[in-house]
Amino acid sequence: MTNDPTSPQERPELEDAPPILGxxxxxxxxxxxxxxxxxxxxxxxxxxxxx
Amino acid sequence: xTSLDWIVLIxxxxxxxxxxxxxxxxxxxxxxxxxxxxxxxxxTIGLSIMxxxxxxxxxxxTPGQAYEDGMRFIQMYLGLPLAMIVIAAFxxxxxYKLNVFTAYEYLELRFDVKMRFLGAFLFLIQRGLxxxxxxxxxxxxxxxxxxxxLQITNxxxxxxxxxxxxxxxxxxxxxTQKQQMVVIMTGMFIAAFLILYRLPxxxxxxxxxxxxxxxxxxxxxxxxxxxxxxxNFWSGxxxxxxxxxxxxxxxxxxxxxxxxxxxxTESRLGLLFNGMLKIPMQFIILYIGVLVFVFxxxxxxxxxxxxxxxxxxxxxxNAGKLADLQKRYDAAFLKxxxxxxxxxxxRKAGDTQRIxxxxxxxxxxxxxxxxxxxxxxxxxxxxxxxxxxSKEADYIFIFFIINILPAGIIGLLIAVILSAAMSSTxxxxxxxxxxxxxxxxxxxxxxxxxxxxxxxxxxxxxxxxGVVALAFASFASLVDNLIEAVNILGSIFYGTILGIxxxxxxxxxxxxxxxFVAALIAQTTILTLFFTTQLGYLWYNLIGCAIVVVLxxxxxxxxxxxxx
Numbered sequence: 004m005t006n007d008p009t010s011p012q013e014r015p016e017l018e019d020a021p022p023i024l025g026x027x028x029x030x031x032x033x034x035x036x037x038x039x040x041x042x043x044x045x046x047x048x049x050x051x052x053x054x
Numbered sequence: 055x056t057s058l059d060w061i062v063l064i065x066x067x068x069x070x071x072x073x074x075x076x077x078x079x080x081x082x083x084x085x086x087x088x089x090x091x092x093x094x095x096x097x098t099i100g101l102s103i104m105x106x107x108x109x110x111x112x113x114x115x116t117p118g119q120a121y122e123d124g125m126r127f128i129q130m131y132l133g134l135p136l137a138m139i140v141i142a143a144f145x146x147x148x149x150y151k152l153n154v155f156t157a158y159e160y161l162e163l164r165f166d167v168k169m170r171f172l173g174a175f176l177f178l179i180q181r182g183l184x185x186x187x188x189x190x191x192x193x194x195x196x197x198x199x200x201x202x203x204l205q206i207t208n209x210x211x212x213x214x215x216x217x218x219x220x221x222x223x224x225x226x227x228x229x230t231q232k233q234q235m236v237v238i239m240t241g242m243f244i245a246a247f248l249i250l251y252r253l254p255x256x257x258x259x260x261x262x263x264x265x266x267x268x269x270x271x272x273x274x275x276x277x278x279x280x281x282x283x284x285x286n287f288w289s290g291x292x293x294x295x296x297x298x299x300x301x302x303x304x305x306x307x308x309x310x311x312x313x314x315x316x317x318x319t320e321s322r323l324g325l326l327f328n329g330m331l332k333i334p335m336q337f338i339i340l341y342i343g344v345l346v347f348v349f350x351x352x353x354x355x356x357x358x359x360x361x362x363x364x365x366x367x368x369x370x371x372n373a374g375k376l377a378d379l380q381k382r383y384d385a386a387f388l389k390x391x392x393x394x395x396x397x398x399x400x401r402k403a404g405d406t407q408r409i410x411x412x413x414x415x416x417x418x419x420x421x422x423x424x425x426x427x428x429x430x431x432x433x434x435x436x437x438x439x440x441x442x443x444s445k446e447a448d449y450i451f452i453f454f455i456i457n458i459l460p461a462g463i464i465g466l467l468i469a470v471i472l473s474a475a476m477s478s479t480x481x482x483x484x485x486x487x488x489x490x491x492x493x494x495x496x497x498x499x500x501x502x503x504x505x506x507x508x509x510x511x512x513x514x515x516x517x518x519x520g521v522v523a524l525a526f527a528s529f530a531s532l533v534d535n536l537i538e539a540v541n542i543l544g545s546i547f548y549g550t551i552l553g554i555x556x557x558x559x560x561x562x563x564x565x566x567x568x569x570f571v572a573a574l575i576a577q578t579t580i581l582t583l584f585f586t587t588q589l590g591y592l593w594y595n596l597i598g599c600a601i602v603v604v605l606x607x608x609x610x611x612x613x614x615x616x617x618x
Contacts, residue, residue: 010159010162010163011152011153011154011155011159012153013151013152013153014150014151014152014153019147019317019318019319019322020319021319021322021323022319022323027142027143027322030326031139031142031143031326033330034135034138034139034326034329034330035135035136035139037135037330038132038135038136038333041333041334041337042132042275045128045274045275045337046274046275046277048263048272048274048275049272049273049274049275049276051267052263052264052266052267052268052272053267053272054267054268054269054270054417
């Protein structure tokens with residue numbers, strides 16, 4: 004609880020649809036997929052060019 | 055630097071600053087000044103987030119780190135995309151709905167004013183010191199290598215940043231950062247292209263990567279586990295996740311970037327943009343360091359990259375020892391160069407047995423050369439104490455830039471380094487000024503003043519923190535290993551701060567007293583670990599956070615007692 008006289012006024016919760024892929028879940032999966040592809044590439048680089 | 059370099063450098067910096075000022079001129083109220091009028095779109099937010107994190111030392115140090123230690127540093131960022139998803143999904147909607155200017159306002163709404171002050175105070179201390187280092191770290195290297203005055207370099211960088219940050223506020227910071235990131239990425243791509251161009255004609259990118267790999271520089275991912283190992287997959291994905299959660303979710307210098315979004319969608323997309331591009335950007339910077347390493351397999355590098363320190367050693371009574379080391383180093387370099395060429399020729403011939411033989415010979419010659427460099431480093435550290443104030447690795451890329459790259463490009467890359475210094479400092483000063491005004495000045499001293507009054511107060515406090523940062527940068531040279539000390543200091547506090555915020559966000563039944571006591575115990579534990587163990591610092595973020603979360607749950611009776 005707060006007695007802050009400067010406490011901001013809450014904003015209404017707005018509809019928040021992403022501009023691509025239809026849902027945020029799909030965008031999060033895209034970010035995770037990009038990470039997975041990078042991990043695979045870096046693991047291959049480490050293995051292929053090991054000392 | 056040539057006249058052309060100076061023209062490129064001054065024109066680039068002047069364009070960025072004037073563009074930022076021009077885009078943000080006009081009427082300012084508190085929302086415009088501190089949240090950019092909530093007008094920014096996701097590409098600007100994303101670039102602004104990246105520019106805030108990428109300081110000048112990122113571009114000076116990171117290629118040198120790859121040169122010395124390989125690419126394993128990239129693992130520190132593996133947890134970052136996961137953190138971006140969690141922040142975008144759960145934390146941004148909370149900040150957005152509550153309509154806050156700072157992350158610490160939320161702590162009062164959730165707990166009480168004591169927790170708000172604690173969060174804001176820890177941020178001001180930590181970020182106030184860091185802002186000084188963000189100016190000092192590139193200044194000491196640029197001043198040393200370019201022959202500039204350290205104090206004047208500090209003052210020039212600091213004054214330019216203060217001027218445009220104060221004049222345009224958050225929007226000016228974000229708009230200039232967008233341009234700065236364009237300059238930074240253009241400069242780095244040109245550098246990468248020119249290094250490849252300067253490699254011997256018979257050395258392809260694959261050959262260059264093989265040469266680097268043979269000497270352990272392509273150690274991008276290491277799945278082995280060790281608590282003392284600073285960078286491996288596990289510390290990166292777990293410790294790096296908690297570090298990124300804390301930095302991007304609770305540090306006002308980052309929170310302010312995405313609070314300036316036009317909508318919750320723009321803020322989320324800006325964060326996710328960073329989540330997708332941060333690791334590739336670090337990969338490119340590290341790979342540039344690897345290419346510089348390969349370049350110096352065929353062109354003799356100095357025995358010690360901090361050449362002003364090397365020159366200072368020549369004036370001491372140990373100059374003879376250095377001359378002897380240099381003679382042996384010259385011979386060892388020629389042997390290593392021949393071994394590298396033999397390895398490449400064997401690779402091209404496809405003869406497996408010969409490849410293994412030449413690889414071993416190349417590795418042994420490199421080991422000998424490295425031993426001579428190490429002896430020289432120790433000799434310099436014993437005789438030139440100021441050389442210890444910065445790592446030799448920090449001088450590698452700047453040495454390469456000013457000695458190898460053509461006129462014009464040198465000016466552009468110095469502009470890259472200065473842009474990075476200014477972009478990080480601008481975010482820090484902007485956030486420090488905002489937190490001081492919103493969480494302390496407006497909360498306790500003048501709660502009901504006009505918008506115009508708070509804009510003026512924000513400008514005054516931004517100048518104040520700019521002057522504090524400049525003063526700290528000016529005295530920073532009095533302390534050894536300051537940069538490392540401040541980095542570790544950040545990790546020591548981040549875990550506890552993140553723990554407080556995670557309890558606030560996700561454990562609705564836990565109250566102020568339990569969280570406050572848990573935070574004090576967590577901080578004491580982390581400090582004890584720091585002073586008594588060799589634990590890699592990334593783990594502090596996880597441990598500090600975990601202690602706050604678990605203990606706050608166990609200590610819930612404290613809240614009930616307080617309520618009774």
